[in-house]
Amino acid sequence: MTFGVYVSQMLENLFNAKMRSFLAVLGIMVGTASVVALVSGGELATLNALVQFEQLGTNLLSVGVQSADQGATQAVGTQVEVKDLETVKRKVATVKYVAGYTNLYQPISYAGNSIDGSIVGATESLAQILRIKMHTGRFVSNLDKDADYCVLGKNVAASVKQDGGGDLLGRQISVGSNIFTVIGVMQKAAQNPFMSSDLNDAIIVPLQSSLYLSKYAQIRNLIFRIQKNSNIAMAQKNITKVLNAVTSGKRFFFRSSQQILKSMDSQHRTFTWMLGFIGSISLLVGGIGVMNIMLVSVTERRREIGIRRAIGARSIDIQYMFILESIGLTMFGGFVGVLVGVLASYVIAVFAGWSFHIFPLPPIIGFLVSVLTGIFFGFYPAFKASKLNPIDALRSD
Amino acid sequence: MIKLVDVRKQYKAGEDIIEILHGVSLEVKEGELVAIMGPSGSGKSTIMNIIGLLDWKFSGDYYLGDKKIAGLYDAELASIRNREIGFVFQSFFLLPNFTAAQNVALPLIYAGVSANERKERALAALNKIGMQHLADRRPHEMSGGQQQRVAIARSLIADPKVVLADEPTGALDSKTSQEIMDLIKALNKNDKKTIIIVTHDLKVGKQCDRIIFVKDGDITDKLEEF
Incomplete structure:
Protein backbone atom coordinates (compact mmCIF):
# COMPACT_ATOMS: atom_id res chain seq x y z
CA MET A 1 0.00 0.00 0.00
CA THR A 2 1.63 3.24 -1.14
CA PHE A 3 1.68 6.52 0.74
CA GLY A 4 -0.52 8.19 -1.86
CA VAL A 5 -3.24 5.61 -1.23
CA TYR A 6 -3.04 6.18 2.51
CA VAL A 7 -3.46 9.90 1.94
CA SER A 8 -6.36 9.60 -0.49
CA GLN A 9 -8.13 7.17 1.88
CA MET A 10 -7.53 9.56 4.73
CA LEU A 11 -9.06 12.47 2.84
CA GLU A 12 -12.02 10.35 1.85
CA ASN A 13 -12.65 9.17 5.40
CA LEU A 14 -12.34 12.65 6.88
CA PHE A 15 -14.62 14.06 4.25
CA ASN A 16 -17.18 11.37 4.98
CA ALA A 17 -17.34 12.47 8.62
CA LYS A 18 -17.48 16.20 7.98
CA MET A 19 -19.04 17.32 11.24
CA ARG A 20 -16.73 15.27 13.38
CA SER A 21 -13.68 16.37 11.41
CA PHE A 22 -14.75 19.97 11.69
CA LEU A 23 -15.03 19.76 15.48
CA ALA A 24 -11.61 18.18 15.80
CA VAL A 25 -10.12 20.78 13.49
CA LEU A 26 -11.73 23.58 15.49
CA GLY A 27 -9.93 22.66 18.71
CA ILE A 28 -6.54 22.41 17.02
CA MET A 29 -7.19 25.59 15.10
CA VAL A 30 -7.92 27.59 18.25
CA GLY A 31 -4.87 26.08 19.98
CA THR A 32 -2.50 26.80 17.11
CA ALA A 33 -3.95 30.27 16.61
CA SER A 34 -3.42 31.13 20.27
CA VAL A 35 0.17 29.87 20.23
CA VAL A 36 0.95 31.80 17.06
CA ALA A 37 -0.86 34.96 18.15
CA LEU A 38 0.62 35.05 21.65
CA VAL A 39 4.17 34.30 20.60
CA SER A 40 3.99 36.69 17.64
CA GLY A 41 2.50 39.32 19.95
CA GLY A 42 5.34 38.84 22.41
CA GLU A 43 7.89 39.12 19.62
CA LEU A 44 6.18 42.25 18.32
CA ALA A 45 6.34 43.81 21.79
CA THR A 46 10.04 43.03 22.01
CA LEU A 47 10.74 44.32 18.55
CA ASN A 48 8.91 47.58 19.18
CA ALA A 49 10.60 48.14 22.54
CA LEU A 50 14.00 47.50 21.00
CA VAL A 51 13.35 49.72 18.01
CA GLN A 52 12.36 52.57 20.33
CA PHE A 53 15.44 51.99 22.39
CA GLU A 54 17.79 51.69 19.47
CA GLN A 55 16.63 55.02 18.13
CA LEU A 56 18.61 56.50 21.00
CA GLY A 57 21.76 54.81 19.77
CA THR A 58 23.62 51.97 21.37
CA ASN A 59 26.59 53.98 22.59
CA LEU A 60 24.98 55.41 25.71
CA LEU A 61 26.26 54.94 29.20
CA SER A 62 24.49 56.02 32.34
CA VAL A 63 26.05 56.47 35.74
CA GLY A 64 24.26 56.44 39.05
CA VAL A 65 26.00 58.29 41.87
CA GLN A 66 25.48 56.94 45.37
CA SER A 67 27.07 57.51 48.75
CA ALA A 68 29.60 54.80 49.47
CA ASP A 69 28.28 54.66 53.01
CA GLN A 70 24.61 53.79 52.65
CA GLY A 71 23.66 55.08 56.09
CA ALA A 72 25.38 58.45 55.72
CA THR A 73 23.49 61.70 55.44
CA GLN A 74 23.64 63.97 52.41
CA ALA A 75 26.44 66.05 53.82
CA VAL A 76 29.08 63.33 53.67
CA GLY A 77 31.59 63.56 50.85
CA SER A 248 34.83 61.71 47.54
CA GLY A 249 32.82 59.07 49.34
CA LYS A 250 30.83 58.14 46.23
CA ARG A 251 30.24 54.97 44.33
CA PHE A 252 29.35 54.86 40.65
CA PHE A 253 27.02 52.42 39.00
CA PHE A 254 27.26 52.08 35.26
CA ARG A 255 24.65 50.83 32.86
CA SER A 256 25.48 50.56 29.20
CA SER A 257 23.11 50.26 26.26
CA GLN A 258 24.43 46.77 25.66
CA GLN A 259 23.63 45.71 29.21
CA ILE A 260 20.16 47.13 28.98
CA LEU A 261 19.54 45.59 25.59
CA LYS A 262 20.64 42.26 26.97
CA SER A 263 18.39 42.41 29.99
CA MET A 264 15.47 43.70 27.93
CA ASP A 265 16.02 40.85 25.54
CA SER A 266 16.11 38.20 28.22
CA GLN A 267 13.07 39.68 29.95
CA HIS A 268 11.14 39.65 26.75
CA ARG A 269 12.27 36.15 25.96
CA THR A 270 10.92 34.95 29.29
CA PHE A 271 7.71 36.78 28.57
CA THR A 272 7.40 35.23 25.12
CA TRP A 273 8.08 31.77 26.49
CA MET A 274 5.36 32.27 29.04
CA LEU A 275 2.91 33.38 26.38
CA GLY A 276 3.89 30.39 24.27
CA PHE A 277 3.29 28.14 27.24
CA ILE A 278 -0.16 29.59 27.84
CA GLY A 279 -0.96 29.10 24.17
CA SER A 280 0.28 25.52 24.32
CA ILE A 281 -2.28 24.72 26.96
CA SER A 282 -5.08 25.37 24.53
CA LEU A 283 -3.22 23.35 21.92
CA LEU A 284 -3.02 20.54 24.45
CA VAL A 285 -6.76 20.78 24.99
CA GLY A 286 -7.22 20.70 21.23
CA GLY A 287 -5.02 17.61 21.05
CA ILE A 288 -7.08 15.86 23.69
CA GLY A 289 -10.14 16.77 21.62
CA VAL A 290 -8.58 15.10 18.60
CA MET A 291 -7.83 11.99 20.66
CA ASN A 292 -11.43 11.93 21.86
CA ILE A 293 -12.81 12.21 18.39
CA MET A 294 -10.41 9.60 17.04
CA LEU A 295 -11.44 7.21 19.82
CA VAL A 296 -15.08 7.73 18.93
CA SER A 297 -14.19 7.21 15.31
CA VAL A 298 -12.41 3.93 16.10
CA THR A 299 -15.40 2.69 18.07
CA GLU A 300 -17.84 3.67 15.37
CA ARG A 301 -15.78 2.08 12.66
CA ARG A 302 -15.05 -1.24 14.33
CA ARG A 303 -16.88 -3.10 11.62
CA GLU A 304 -14.98 -1.25 8.90
CA ILE A 305 -11.77 -2.23 10.67
CA GLY A 306 -12.93 -5.86 10.68
CA ILE A 307 -13.83 -5.77 7.00
CA ARG A 308 -10.51 -4.24 6.07
CA ARG A 309 -8.64 -6.79 8.16
CA ALA A 310 -10.58 -9.67 6.55
CA ILE A 311 -9.81 -8.56 3.01
CA GLY A 312 -6.11 -8.16 3.65
CA ALA A 313 -5.24 -5.10 5.76
CA ARG A 314 -2.35 -5.67 8.13
CA SER A 315 -2.78 -4.32 11.63
CA ILE A 316 -0.12 -1.72 10.76
CA ASP A 317 -2.30 -0.60 7.82
CA ILE A 318 -5.13 0.09 10.25
CA GLN A 319 -2.76 1.98 12.54
CA TYR A 320 -1.46 4.09 9.65
CA MET A 321 -5.00 4.79 8.53
CA PHE A 322 -6.05 6.27 11.86
CA ILE A 323 -2.79 8.10 12.59
CA LEU A 324 -2.92 9.64 9.17
CA GLU A 325 -6.48 10.80 9.72
CA SER A 326 -5.43 12.37 12.98
CA ILE A 327 -2.45 14.07 11.31
CA GLY A 328 -4.68 15.21 8.46
CA LEU A 329 -7.06 16.83 10.94
CA THR A 330 -4.33 18.58 12.89
CA MET A 331 -2.46 19.66 9.77
CA PHE A 332 -5.55 21.34 8.45
CA GLY A 333 -6.36 22.79 11.88
CA GLY A 334 -2.76 23.93 12.23
CA PHE A 335 -2.76 25.60 8.83
CA VAL A 336 -5.97 27.53 9.46
CA GLY A 337 -4.78 28.25 13.02
CA VAL A 338 -1.57 29.81 11.73
CA LEU A 339 -3.53 32.11 9.44
CA VAL A 340 -5.91 33.10 12.22
CA GLY A 341 -3.01 33.54 14.65
CA VAL A 342 -1.05 35.82 12.34
CA LEU A 343 -4.21 37.82 11.71
CA ALA A 344 -4.78 38.09 15.47
CA SER A 345 -1.22 39.31 16.03
CA TYR A 346 -1.88 41.95 13.38
CA VAL A 347 -4.97 43.07 15.28
CA ILE A 348 -2.93 43.16 18.51
CA ALA A 349 -0.30 45.31 16.78
CA VAL A 350 -2.93 47.71 15.46
CA PHE A 351 -4.53 48.15 18.87
CA ALA A 352 -1.19 48.53 20.66
CA GLY A 353 0.04 51.00 18.07
CA TRP A 354 3.01 48.85 17.17
CA SER A 355 4.49 48.42 13.75
CA PHE A 356 3.47 45.02 12.38
CA HIS A 357 5.88 42.38 11.26
CA ILE A 358 5.40 38.70 10.42
CA PHE A 359 7.87 36.51 12.28
CA PRO A 360 8.57 33.25 10.45
CA LEU A 361 9.26 31.17 13.53
CA PRO A 362 5.93 31.22 15.42
CA PRO A 363 3.87 30.06 12.40
CA ILE A 364 6.37 27.33 11.54
CA ILE A 365 6.58 26.13 15.13
CA GLY A 366 2.82 26.44 15.60
CA PHE A 367 2.20 24.34 12.51
CA LEU A 368 4.80 21.70 13.36
CA VAL A 369 3.58 21.43 16.93
CA SER A 370 0.01 20.94 15.75
CA VAL A 371 1.13 18.14 13.44
CA LEU A 372 3.11 16.57 16.28
CA THR A 373 -0.02 16.87 18.40
CA GLY A 374 -1.82 14.84 15.73
CA ILE A 375 0.81 12.13 15.83
CA PHE A 376 0.96 12.10 19.60
CA PHE A 377 -2.75 12.10 20.33
CA GLY A 378 -3.59 10.03 17.28
CA PHE A 379 -1.23 7.27 18.30
CA TYR A 380 -3.27 5.73 21.07
CA PRO A 381 -6.59 5.50 19.18
CA ALA A 382 -4.78 4.17 16.12
CA PHE A 383 -2.91 1.63 18.20
CA LYS A 384 -6.15 0.54 19.81
CA ALA A 385 -7.75 0.15 16.39
CA SER A 386 -4.84 -1.91 15.07
CA LYS A 387 -5.02 -4.30 18.00
CA LEU A 388 -8.71 -5.09 17.48
CA ASN A 389 -9.31 -8.75 16.87
CA PRO A 390 -10.80 -9.04 13.33
CA ILE A 391 -13.54 -11.44 14.47
CA ASP A 392 -14.67 -9.19 17.32
CA ALA A 393 -14.49 -6.19 15.02
CA LEU A 394 -16.66 -7.90 12.39
CA ARG A 395 -19.16 -9.04 14.97
CA SER A 396 -19.81 -5.54 16.33
CA ASP A 397 -22.71 -3.44 15.12
CA MET B 1 -6.69 -27.52 -0.93
CA ILE B 2 -7.77 -27.15 2.69
CA LYS B 3 -6.93 -29.67 5.35
CA LEU B 4 -7.59 -29.46 9.07
CA VAL B 5 -6.06 -32.13 11.28
CA ASP B 6 -7.23 -32.52 14.87
CA VAL B 7 -7.92 -28.82 15.28
CA ARG B 8 -8.86 -27.74 18.77
CA LYS B 9 -9.94 -24.33 19.90
CA GLN B 10 -10.23 -23.27 23.49
CA TYR B 11 -10.92 -20.04 25.21
CA LYS B 12 -10.92 -18.91 28.75
CA ALA B 13 -14.10 -17.76 30.42
CA GLY B 14 -12.98 -16.53 33.80
CA GLU B 15 -11.47 -19.54 35.58
CA ASP B 16 -12.85 -22.10 33.20
CA ILE B 17 -11.38 -23.20 29.93
CA ILE B 18 -14.05 -23.93 27.38
CA GLU B 19 -13.22 -26.05 24.38
CA ILE B 20 -15.39 -25.23 21.37
CA LEU B 21 -13.65 -27.46 18.82
CA HIS B 22 -12.72 -30.93 20.02
CA GLY B 23 -10.24 -32.02 17.41
CA VAL B 24 -11.85 -31.32 14.07
CA SER B 25 -10.35 -32.93 10.98
CA LEU B 26 -11.66 -32.20 7.52
CA GLU B 27 -10.46 -31.84 3.98
CA VAL B 28 -11.79 -29.78 1.09
CA LYS B 29 -10.39 -30.53 -2.34
CA GLU B 30 -9.57 -27.95 -4.97
CA GLY B 31 -12.65 -26.96 -6.97
CA GLU B 32 -15.10 -28.38 -4.43
CA LEU B 33 -18.28 -26.61 -3.33
CA VAL B 34 -18.82 -27.59 0.27
CA ALA B 35 -21.41 -26.59 2.84
CA ILE B 36 -20.70 -26.57 6.57
CA MET B 37 -23.92 -26.99 8.49
CA GLY B 38 -24.75 -27.21 12.13
CA PRO B 39 -26.85 -25.62 14.86
CA SER B 40 -25.94 -22.30 16.44
CA GLY B 41 -23.01 -22.64 18.77
CA SER B 42 -21.89 -25.87 17.12
CA GLY B 43 -18.53 -24.34 16.21
CA LYS B 44 -19.09 -23.99 12.47
CA SER B 45 -18.31 -20.27 12.51
CA THR B 46 -15.13 -20.98 14.45
CA ILE B 47 -14.08 -23.49 11.80
CA MET B 48 -14.80 -20.85 9.18
CA ASN B 49 -12.73 -18.23 11.04
CA ILE B 50 -9.82 -20.62 11.33
CA ILE B 51 -9.96 -21.52 7.66
CA GLY B 52 -10.22 -17.78 6.84
CA LEU B 53 -7.15 -16.96 8.97
CA LEU B 54 -9.21 -14.56 11.07
CA ASP B 55 -8.52 -16.81 14.05
CA TRP B 56 -5.02 -18.19 14.33
CA LYS B 57 -5.04 -19.26 17.96
CA PHE B 58 -5.79 -22.96 17.73
CA SER B 59 -3.97 -26.21 18.20
CA GLY B 60 -3.68 -28.83 15.52
CA ASP B 61 -2.57 -28.52 11.92
CA TYR B 62 -4.00 -26.45 9.13
CA TYR B 63 -2.78 -26.75 5.57
CA LEU B 64 -3.88 -24.21 2.97
CA GLY B 65 -2.70 -25.43 -0.42
CA ASP B 66 0.72 -26.78 0.38
CA LYS B 67 1.37 -24.22 3.12
CA LYS B 68 1.15 -25.14 6.76
CA ILE B 69 -0.48 -22.30 8.66
CA ALA B 70 1.45 -21.98 11.89
CA GLY B 71 3.42 -19.24 13.56
CA LEU B 72 2.83 -16.68 10.82
CA TYR B 73 3.18 -12.97 11.40
CA ASP B 74 0.26 -10.61 11.10
CA ALA B 75 1.56 -9.30 7.78
CA GLU B 76 1.84 -12.80 6.35
CA LEU B 77 -1.66 -13.73 7.49
CA ALA B 78 -3.00 -10.49 6.02
CA SER B 79 -1.27 -11.16 2.73
CA ILE B 80 -2.77 -14.69 2.51
CA ARG B 81 -6.24 -13.36 3.34
CA ASN B 82 -5.73 -10.71 0.72
CA ARG B 83 -4.55 -12.90 -2.15
CA GLU B 84 -5.77 -16.41 -1.52
CA ILE B 85 -9.08 -16.11 0.30
CA GLY B 86 -12.25 -14.23 -0.59
CA PHE B 87 -14.88 -13.50 2.05
CA VAL B 88 -18.63 -13.20 1.64
CA PHE B 89 -20.65 -12.33 4.73
CA GLN B 90 -24.28 -12.65 5.76
CA SER B 91 -24.83 -8.90 6.04
CA PHE B 92 -22.63 -8.09 3.04
CA PHE B 93 -20.23 -5.86 5.02
CA LEU B 94 -19.71 -3.22 2.38
CA LEU B 95 -18.21 0.09 3.51
CA PRO B 96 -21.21 2.45 3.64
CA ASN B 97 -19.44 5.56 2.34
CA PHE B 98 -17.84 3.81 -0.59
CA THR B 99 -19.43 3.22 -4.00
CA ALA B 100 -19.89 -0.30 -5.32
CA ALA B 101 -16.78 0.04 -7.48
CA GLN B 102 -14.73 1.38 -4.56
CA ASN B 103 -15.91 -1.46 -2.35
CA VAL B 104 -15.03 -4.03 -4.95
CA ALA B 105 -11.59 -2.47 -5.43
CA LEU B 106 -10.80 -2.36 -1.70
CA PRO B 107 -8.75 -5.60 -1.46
CA LEU B 108 -6.55 -4.39 -4.31
CA ILE B 109 -5.50 -1.40 -2.21
CA TYR B 110 -3.85 -3.80 0.22
CA ALA B 111 -2.35 -5.74 -2.67
CA GLY B 112 -0.54 -2.59 -3.80
CA VAL B 113 -2.34 -2.26 -7.14
CA SER B 114 -2.27 1.17 -8.81
CA ALA B 115 -5.38 3.37 -8.74
CA ASN B 116 -6.07 3.06 -12.47
CA GLU B 117 -5.72 -0.68 -12.49
CA ARG B 118 -7.92 -0.96 -9.36
CA LYS B 119 -10.69 0.95 -11.07
CA GLU B 120 -10.37 -1.05 -14.26
CA ARG B 121 -10.42 -4.39 -12.51
CA ALA B 122 -13.31 -3.38 -10.23
CA LEU B 123 -15.43 -2.39 -13.22
CA ALA B 124 -14.52 -5.61 -15.00
CA ALA B 125 -15.52 -7.63 -11.92
CA LEU B 126 -18.85 -5.81 -11.67
CA ASN B 127 -19.37 -6.30 -15.36
CA LYS B 128 -18.89 -10.03 -15.03
CA ILE B 129 -21.79 -10.34 -12.60
CA GLY B 130 -23.91 -7.90 -14.55
CA MET B 131 -23.64 -5.06 -12.03
CA GLN B 132 -21.63 -2.48 -13.97
CA HIS B 133 -24.62 -0.10 -14.09
CA LEU B 134 -24.51 0.14 -10.27
CA ALA B 135 -20.80 0.94 -10.06
CA ASP B 136 -21.34 4.41 -8.61
CA ARG B 137 -24.11 3.49 -6.17
CA ARG B 138 -23.47 3.37 -2.47
CA PRO B 139 -24.64 0.32 -0.47
CA HIS B 140 -27.76 2.04 0.90
CA GLU B 141 -28.87 2.74 -2.66
CA MET B 142 -28.91 -0.96 -3.53
CA SER B 143 -31.11 -3.93 -2.67
CA GLY B 144 -29.83 -6.74 -0.47
CA GLY B 145 -29.30 -9.00 -3.45
CA GLN B 146 -27.39 -6.30 -5.27
CA GLN B 147 -25.23 -5.65 -2.24
CA GLN B 148 -24.42 -9.34 -1.91
CA ARG B 149 -23.45 -9.46 -5.57
CA VAL B 150 -21.11 -6.52 -5.04
CA ALA B 151 -19.68 -8.32 -2.00
CA ILE B 152 -19.11 -11.44 -4.12
CA ALA B 153 -17.38 -9.32 -6.75
CA ARG B 154 -15.17 -7.95 -3.97
CA SER B 155 -14.31 -11.45 -2.76
CA LEU B 156 -13.18 -12.38 -6.27
CA ILE B 157 -11.28 -9.25 -7.24
CA ALA B 158 -7.87 -10.47 -6.09
CA ASP B 159 -8.51 -13.81 -7.83
CA PRO B 160 -8.31 -16.05 -4.75
CA LYS B 161 -8.47 -19.84 -4.99
CA VAL B 162 -10.81 -20.13 -2.03
CA VAL B 163 -14.03 -18.27 -1.29
CA LEU B 164 -15.53 -18.49 2.19
CA ALA B 165 -19.19 -17.56 2.44
CA ASP B 166 -20.66 -17.16 5.91
CA GLU B 167 -24.47 -17.48 5.60
CA PRO B 168 -24.41 -15.70 2.23
CA THR B 169 -28.17 -16.02 1.80
CA GLY B 170 -29.11 -15.51 5.43
CA ALA B 171 -30.34 -11.95 4.98
CA LEU B 172 -32.11 -12.46 1.67
CA ASP B 173 -35.55 -13.63 0.56
CA SER B 174 -35.83 -17.05 -1.03
CA LYS B 175 -35.91 -15.82 -4.63
CA THR B 176 -32.84 -13.64 -4.21
CA SER B 177 -31.18 -16.40 -2.20
CA GLN B 178 -31.50 -18.73 -5.15
CA GLU B 179 -30.03 -16.09 -7.48
CA ILE B 180 -27.03 -15.75 -5.20
CA MET B 181 -26.68 -19.53 -5.00
CA ASP B 182 -26.78 -19.73 -8.77
CA LEU B 183 -24.00 -17.16 -8.95
CA ILE B 184 -21.93 -19.06 -6.40
CA LYS B 185 -22.44 -22.36 -8.24
CA ALA B 186 -21.41 -20.70 -11.49
CA LEU B 187 -18.22 -19.42 -9.90
CA ASN B 188 -17.48 -22.90 -8.69
CA LYS B 189 -18.20 -24.51 -12.00
CA ASN B 190 -16.81 -21.97 -14.47
CA ASP B 191 -14.00 -20.34 -12.50
CA LYS B 192 -13.02 -23.48 -10.58
CA LYS B 193 -13.14 -21.67 -7.25
CA THR B 194 -13.03 -23.75 -4.12
CA ILE B 195 -16.03 -22.53 -2.16
CA ILE B 196 -17.05 -23.23 1.42
CA ILE B 197 -20.47 -22.06 2.56
CA VAL B 198 -21.53 -21.94 6.19
CA THR B 199 -25.29 -22.12 6.32
CA HIS B 200 -28.38 -23.02 8.32
CA ASP B 201 -30.38 -23.54 5.19
CA LEU B 202 -30.64 -27.12 4.01
CA LYS B 203 -31.84 -25.91 0.62
CA VAL B 204 -28.51 -24.18 0.24
CA GLY B 205 -26.59 -27.16 1.60
CA LYS B 206 -28.23 -29.58 -0.80
CA GLN B 207 -26.98 -27.61 -3.80
CA CYS B 208 -23.39 -28.17 -2.76
CA ASP B 209 -21.19 -31.12 -3.68
CA ARG B 210 -20.95 -32.18 -0.08
CA ILE B 211 -22.18 -31.19 3.37
CA ILE B 212 -20.00 -31.27 6.46
CA PHE B 213 -22.11 -31.46 9.61
CA VAL B 214 -20.85 -29.94 12.81
CA LYS B 215 -22.31 -30.54 16.23
CA ASP B 216 -20.92 -29.56 19.62
CA GLY B 217 -17.50 -28.89 18.25
CA ASP B 218 -17.20 -32.15 16.32
CA ILE B 219 -17.83 -33.31 12.79
CA THR B 220 -20.70 -35.79 12.61
CA ASP B 221 -21.92 -37.94 9.75
CA LYS B 222 -25.48 -37.79 10.81
CA LEU B 223 -27.94 -35.40 9.35
CA GLU B 224 -30.04 -34.03 12.12
CA GLU B 225 -32.81 -31.50 12.11
CA PHE B 226 -31.70 -28.00 13.04
Missing part, protein backbone atom coordinates in the same frame (compact mmCIF):
# COMPACT_ATOMS: atom_id res chain seq x y z
CA THR A 78 31.82 65.85 47.87
CA GLN A 79 29.06 65.90 45.29
CA VAL A 80 29.37 65.84 41.53
CA GLU A 81 29.19 69.45 40.47
CA VAL A 82 28.41 71.15 37.18
CA LYS A 83 32.04 71.97 36.49
CA ASP A 84 33.04 68.30 37.03
CA LEU A 85 31.03 67.32 33.96
CA GLU A 86 33.28 69.48 31.80
CA THR A 87 36.33 67.95 33.47
CA VAL A 88 35.21 64.43 32.62
CA LYS A 89 34.58 65.37 29.04
CA ARG A 90 37.95 67.04 28.72
CA LYS A 91 39.91 64.22 30.29
CA VAL A 92 38.20 61.19 28.73
CA ALA A 93 38.65 61.37 24.98
CA THR A 94 36.00 58.81 24.10
CA VAL A 95 33.22 60.86 25.73
CA LYS A 96 31.29 62.70 23.04
CA TYR A 97 28.66 64.30 25.26
CA VAL A 98 28.04 64.21 28.94
CA ALA A 99 24.95 65.35 30.78
CA GLY A 100 24.25 65.36 34.47
CA TYR A 101 20.79 65.88 35.76
CA THR A 102 18.94 66.33 39.00
CA ASN A 103 15.56 64.96 39.80
CA LEU A 104 13.32 66.57 42.38
CA TYR A 105 9.70 66.82 43.34
CA GLN A 106 8.03 70.09 44.28
CA PRO A 107 4.45 71.20 43.86
CA ILE A 108 3.89 72.52 40.36
CA SER A 109 0.90 74.61 39.44
CA TYR A 110 -0.36 76.78 36.66
CA ALA A 111 -2.96 79.50 37.20
CA GLY A 112 -3.79 78.01 40.59
CA ASN A 113 -4.29 74.46 39.31
CA SER A 114 -1.76 71.92 40.40
CA ILE A 115 -0.08 69.82 37.75
CA ASP A 116 1.36 66.33 38.10
CA GLY A 117 5.01 66.19 37.19
CA SER A 118 8.57 65.97 38.37
CA ILE A 119 11.32 68.52 37.97
CA VAL A 120 14.44 67.66 36.05
CA GLY A 121 17.45 69.96 36.15
CA ALA A 122 19.41 69.50 32.96
CA THR A 123 21.90 70.99 30.55
CA GLU A 124 21.62 71.33 26.81
CA SER A 125 23.72 68.20 26.26
CA LEU A 126 20.85 66.08 27.65
CA ALA A 127 18.84 67.06 24.57
CA GLN A 128 21.75 66.03 22.36
CA ILE A 129 22.25 62.70 24.08
CA LEU A 130 18.59 61.71 24.27
CA ARG A 131 17.83 63.30 20.87
CA ILE A 132 15.00 65.34 22.31
CA LYS A 133 12.90 67.07 19.69
CA MET A 134 11.12 70.35 20.40
CA HIS A 135 7.51 71.00 19.58
CA THR A 136 7.84 74.74 20.07
CA GLY A 137 10.49 77.02 21.51
CA ARG A 138 13.88 75.78 22.62
CA PHE A 139 15.50 73.49 25.17
CA VAL A 140 17.44 74.87 28.14
CA SER A 141 20.93 76.08 27.21
CA ASN A 142 24.17 76.56 29.04
CA LEU A 143 23.66 80.31 28.68
CA ASP A 144 20.51 80.09 30.82
CA LYS A 145 22.74 79.43 33.86
CA ASP A 146 20.31 79.72 36.79
CA ALA A 147 17.58 81.57 34.93
CA ASP A 148 13.92 80.87 35.85
CA TYR A 149 13.18 79.22 32.53
CA CYS A 150 11.45 75.90 32.02
CA VAL A 151 10.71 73.42 29.23
CA LEU A 152 7.53 71.34 29.40
CA GLY A 153 7.21 67.64 28.72
CA LYS A 154 4.40 66.63 26.41
CA ASN A 155 1.98 65.47 29.12
CA VAL A 156 2.67 68.46 31.34
CA ALA A 157 2.08 70.76 28.36
CA ALA A 158 -1.22 69.01 27.75
CA SER A 159 -2.41 69.64 31.31
CA VAL A 160 -1.36 73.28 31.13
CA LYS A 161 -3.19 73.64 27.86
CA GLN A 162 -6.41 72.32 29.40
CA ASP A 163 -6.48 75.44 31.54
CA GLY A 164 -6.09 77.89 28.70
CA GLY A 165 -4.95 76.77 25.29
CA GLY A 166 -3.08 78.73 22.69
CA ASP A 167 0.65 79.32 22.73
CA LEU A 168 2.34 78.10 25.88
CA LEU A 169 5.58 80.02 25.42
CA GLY A 170 6.02 82.80 27.94
CA ARG A 171 3.50 81.44 30.41
CA GLN A 172 4.35 81.40 34.07
CA ILE A 173 4.48 78.09 35.91
CA SER A 174 4.95 78.05 39.63
CA VAL A 175 7.40 75.50 40.97
CA GLY A 176 7.62 75.35 44.74
CA SER A 177 7.89 78.99 45.72
CA ASN A 178 9.43 80.11 42.43
CA ILE A 179 7.92 81.20 39.13
CA PHE A 180 9.36 79.77 35.91
CA THR A 181 8.72 81.03 32.38
CA VAL A 182 8.02 78.51 29.65
CA ILE A 183 10.62 78.70 26.89
CA GLY A 184 9.82 75.48 25.06
CA VAL A 185 7.58 72.45 24.74
CA MET A 186 9.01 69.06 23.87
CA GLN A 187 7.62 66.53 21.46
CA LYS A 188 6.73 63.15 22.83
CA ALA A 189 9.96 61.65 24.16
CA ALA A 190 10.62 57.97 23.56
CA GLN A 191 10.63 55.80 26.67
CA ASN A 192 14.18 55.13 27.63
CA PRO A 193 15.69 53.06 30.41
CA PHE A 194 18.50 55.58 31.04
CA MET A 195 16.34 58.18 32.67
CA SER A 196 14.92 57.59 36.10
CA SER A 197 11.91 59.72 35.25
CA ASP A 198 9.70 60.00 32.21
CA LEU A 199 10.52 63.25 30.40
CA ASN A 200 6.95 63.50 29.12
CA ASP A 201 5.79 64.03 32.70
CA ALA A 202 8.58 66.43 33.62
CA ILE A 203 9.36 70.11 33.69
CA ILE A 204 12.94 70.72 32.69
CA VAL A 205 14.80 73.62 34.23
CA PRO A 206 18.46 74.66 33.87
CA LEU A 207 20.68 72.43 35.99
CA GLN A 208 21.99 75.33 38.02
CA SER A 209 18.46 76.59 38.75
CA SER A 210 17.43 73.16 40.06
CA LEU A 211 20.31 73.18 42.50
CA TYR A 212 19.00 76.45 43.95
CA LEU A 213 15.42 75.15 44.09
CA SER A 214 16.17 72.69 46.85
CA LYS A 215 19.06 72.07 49.13
CA TYR A 216 18.57 68.37 48.55
CA ALA A 217 19.07 68.66 44.82
CA GLN A 218 22.14 66.78 43.71
CA ILE A 219 23.50 65.49 40.44
CA ARG A 220 22.88 61.82 41.07
CA ASN A 221 22.73 60.73 37.47
CA LEU A 222 25.05 61.22 34.52
CA ILE A 223 24.48 60.16 30.96
CA PHE A 224 27.31 59.82 28.47
CA ARG A 225 27.29 59.42 24.74
CA ILE A 226 30.49 57.61 23.85
CA GLN A 227 32.27 58.01 20.51
CA LYS A 228 31.11 55.39 18.05
CA ASN A 229 33.04 52.09 18.07
CA SER A 230 34.99 52.92 21.17
CA ASN A 231 35.61 50.50 24.00
CA ILE A 232 32.86 50.98 26.56
CA ALA A 233 34.64 49.12 29.37
CA MET A 234 37.67 51.35 28.83
CA ALA A 235 35.53 54.49 28.87
CA GLN A 236 33.85 53.25 32.02
CA LYS A 237 37.21 52.81 33.72
CA ASN A 238 38.48 56.25 32.70
CA ILE A 239 35.27 57.99 33.72
CA THR A 240 35.40 56.33 37.13
CA LYS A 241 38.98 57.49 37.60
CA VAL A 242 38.14 61.13 36.84
CA LEU A 243 34.98 61.09 38.96
CA ASN A 244 36.87 59.62 41.91
CA ALA A 245 39.38 62.43 41.61
CA VAL A 246 36.75 65.21 41.77
CA THR A 247 34.43 63.64 44.36
